[in-house]
Amino acid sequence: MNSKLSAISRHGWIAWGAAAVAFLAAAPALAQQFTGPEYGEFALFGLDRRGAIWIAAQLHLLFAAFVLGVPMFAVVIEAIGMFGGDQRYDKLAKEFTRLLLVAYSATAIWGAILVFFLSTLYPNFWSYLTGIFAPSMWLYAGLFFFESFTLYLYYYGWDAWKKGIAKKFHWGLGIMLNVWGTAVMFIANGWLTYMMSPPEGVTAETAPPQIELWSAINNATWMPINIHRLLANVVFGGAIVGAYAAYRFLTSKTDDERAHYDWMGYTGNFIAIGALIVLPFAGYWLGREIYEFSQTMGITMMGGFMSWLWIIQAFLIGILFLAGNYYLWVGMGRIPGAERFQPYIKWMLLVLVLGVIVWATPNTMIASRDEIAAMGGTHHPFLGVLGVMSAKNTAVNLMILTTFLSFLMYRRANREPVVAWARAATMLQGLAFAVCALVVLAYGIWGYFVEAIVRIGFSVYQVLAVLVTILFVTALDVLMLRGARSRGTIRWGHMPPRSQYALLVLAVTFTWLMGLMGFARSGIRQHWHVYEVIRDTSEQAFTPALGPAATMISICVALFFGLVGMIFWLGGLSEKSADQPSGATAAGTG
């Protein structure tokens, strides 16, 4: 008990100390008058002030995404264990939550560093922001307290409140942890989205006290960013948990440990890829709102100097699809009965590779005269046909459909339906896949022959076809596999190491992708602190090209994984010091 209290105290002091220092740093700024941008100096480790703020903000965001994403699925997994009566899920949820504790302190520390940098390197701009958002900052601090307190109760009360009504209370704590965390994120999103899309009527002459707090928070991109980040946090949390499980699997010494971490890795990957499939819809919404707010900003993002960024994004998402599917295909080797699906894998791989190639085909790029001359025109004579949205939307929808098929095969691998209509249902599922693929292809081809505005509408039909198919096939599968006969138990832990490296690549790619998209979101403001309101007059006002930005992103990701590695190591130390051996019951089924 004493060790628990000291642990609570240790984590709590770090987080609260960081938060308190951050707000003390903010206090002088609150008293300042906004007199136009002035900047502090920074020259350490070859970084200038923008580099310093970039790293602090990115690391704070990555840790924050992790501590907000993991509780979302931890509480769901705890519910599965609680209502389904399977203790394995309860243990898994607890292990997920254990990862949060040190990560939570890291989030607060990087948040404090970010505030230090803002208040010392961008003092006037920071004063401007606090002049508008001060009340929400104090609310943020209050919610942060509730979030910290709830997290410690949630984790350290796990074993004390494990039965009956106490267990339900504990689960309620998990839900509250998510409520506080989501509220904290929504408030912080209000600050950053104000910088992107300040409300109408705000000009450079508008003094901060004249700006209504709610209108500043509830700006054009606030809610789309909220939803996009909520989903992305789940994806990211799943991927990092998958990487943790992979690390523990690769360094395990017993079969029981390997079995446990194999199952944990599978669960993390399932969560990450599952949430990734719906993430683009939130992205479309955000993109639309950006265009609605400012067509100039929208065009800068998609057709302006950032257009090459989307090719890199396509390449990264291609890696995510390929690595995610590869992990599933390798995993089928440990499932009796999965052999019958092996012949289909090469064709699925072909669809994915072709999809990535089409999606990553450059098209709407800014090109210089020399580049246009070298290409023989504004479009490549052959590849230009594949680079348009009709082809790309078709490619990505077929990739999503293929990934869903991988999950379906994985799910069906060791089960044999016993219902009389199983054969007819399987044929119906096949028919649904075929019809969906044809609908997606047909709209893709038709898109070449209609106006742009009609073509954009086709993408909605393509997405709807895929979503309806996923829902229909899943519902049919659940009904069909009720009481299904087992073809054998999944041999958890019998995975080749290469599968675990795929999980690591997935986590690194997700993290890098977050850094890239963060650069896109922030970079489309160009030389403005607050878009078309407060101009950046520092020598770093220009927006860097993709190469230097990528280098910065890689530095941030390397630092993040270095720190995460330390957290995993610390997690392992506390486990070793525990009285009883950890988790590690070989899981029986998926």
Added chain:
Amino acid sequence: MLRTNLKILFTVAMTLAVFTFIANVIPQVQSAVPEEIEIRADMTPDELVGIGETLYFGVGGCTACHGLGTRAPDILGVAGTVCATRNPGQSCKEYLWESLVSPVSYIVEGFQPIMLDQSRLMSQAELWTLVAFLEAQGGEVTVGPDDFAAAAAADEAALAAAAEPPPTDPSAVDVMGILRVHCLACHAYGGQGAMVGPPLEELTGRSYEEIERGILEPNADTAAGYEPFAGVMPTYYGDQLAPAELEALIQFLMEGGAPGGSTDGSVGDDAPPGEDRP
């Protein structure tokens, strides 16, 4: 254990290295802070073309549509050769100027009238450098000092007008001037203007609130038959128009003619900016 840890480290490092390498080998485009461009009447054609090129690929934002093949015609390398053949009797320079300040006057087959009047975004002197750059795309640069002398006068007049305090009395507002500058590039009125949005006469009899919403939140609703142009109307009129101007404009549109404008529906004899230049 050490070997496994090194393998993990290698995997992470290699993944980062590949991403960084790819991002560094693709074309590098940096978004620079817009600089003040000095344009003088005595500049050489090459200097004018150079400034025009900077605007075309930079703050002009032309490449957002031209060169993509779908939104607007590809004009690099060809604009200077086809410009004189578009409208009989119109010189290359005249056509290019018109295509910038009144882009809906001539729509190339297969494209939609989505381009905005560029005189609302750039000074006339800047527009002439763009004309020079476009003429240089396969043709001869004919933009000269006379064009810039007239442009300088027009730009000074525009600056002086902008410096004047906005009207506070709706009855003193020049509604026809507002229509010419802000509306007729997309809406028709009195037989003039374009058809990107519905004719303004159709607003007669509607409520004040309804018209106000249509101006301040133009993308909230789309008039039937104009769906292809949804989202084209700018959302900045709440900032650009003074309260008295907005009130006078709405009153005018409600009643189909009101104080400050001619009641016969004509938009006046004043030519749009630059129309009489080439």
